[in-house]
Amino acid sequence: MVEARSRKMSTLIFLFAVFILLAIFTGSWMYKMFKDQTAYSEQKTLATVECGRYYFSIRPESVLYENGTLYFEIENTLGADIKMVTVESKAESRELDLGGLSQGTVLPVSVQIGVSEWVLVYPKGCRGVNFRNLTFLPRI
Numbered sequence: 707m708v709e710a711r712s713r714k715m716s717t718l719i720f721l722f723a724v725f726i727l728l729a730i731f732t733g734s735w736m737y738k739m740f741k742d743q744t745a746y747s748e749q750k751t752l753a754t755v756e757c758g759r760y761y762f763s764i765r766p767e768s769v770l771y772e773n774g775t776l777y778f779e780i781e782n783t784l785g786a787d788i789k790m791v792t793v794e795s796k797a798e799s800r801e802l803d804l805g806g807l808s809q810g811t812v813l814p815v816s817v818q819i820g821v822s823e824w825v826l827v828y829p830k831g832c833r834g835v836n837f838r839n840l841t842f843l844p845r846i
Contacts, residue, residue: 750835754835756831756832757828757832757835757836758836760782760785760786760788760829760832760836761783761784761785762780762788762807762829763780763781763783764778764779764780764838764840769840774818774819775816775818776793776817776825777814777815777816778815778840779812779813779814779815780804780812780813780815781810781811781812782808782809782810782811783809783810785809787808787809788804788806788807788829789803789804789805789806789830790802790803790804790829791827791829792826792827792829792830793817794826794827795819795820795822795824795825795826796823797819800818801830802815821842823841824839824841824842825839825842826838826839826840
């Protein structure tokens with residue numbers, strides 16, 4: 707009788723230890739997920755707020771690609787001065803210093819870059835938040 711009771715008690719202690727380990731593992735996993743999602747959300751929110759200061763347009767009739775050089779006109783329509791823009795294609799990426807393109811100013815830009823189908827133009831650090839997509843159809 708004492709032996710059976712001892713066996714039950716050791717089984718209960720073992721199961722309790724397993725439960726505690728599972729609870730610790732699940733709790734730490736949920737905490738890590740919470741921290742990662744919070745950091746990602748804060749990063750995207752800050753990028754959206756920061757990049758929301760720039761309002762620019764690229765005139766479609768000004769876009770031309772000849773002999774490996776992309777030409778276009780960029781206009782700061784409203785908002786903060788645009789100091790740097792990134793021009794990115796499938797193959798490569800270039801950063802251009804616009805020298806503080808102020809509101810209402812149109813600037814002709816030329817950049818040597820390999821283009822296949824599309825080009826993204828965005829202020830530095832604003833990829834995926836505030837960009838213009840230039841497509842070239844039919845294919846170059």
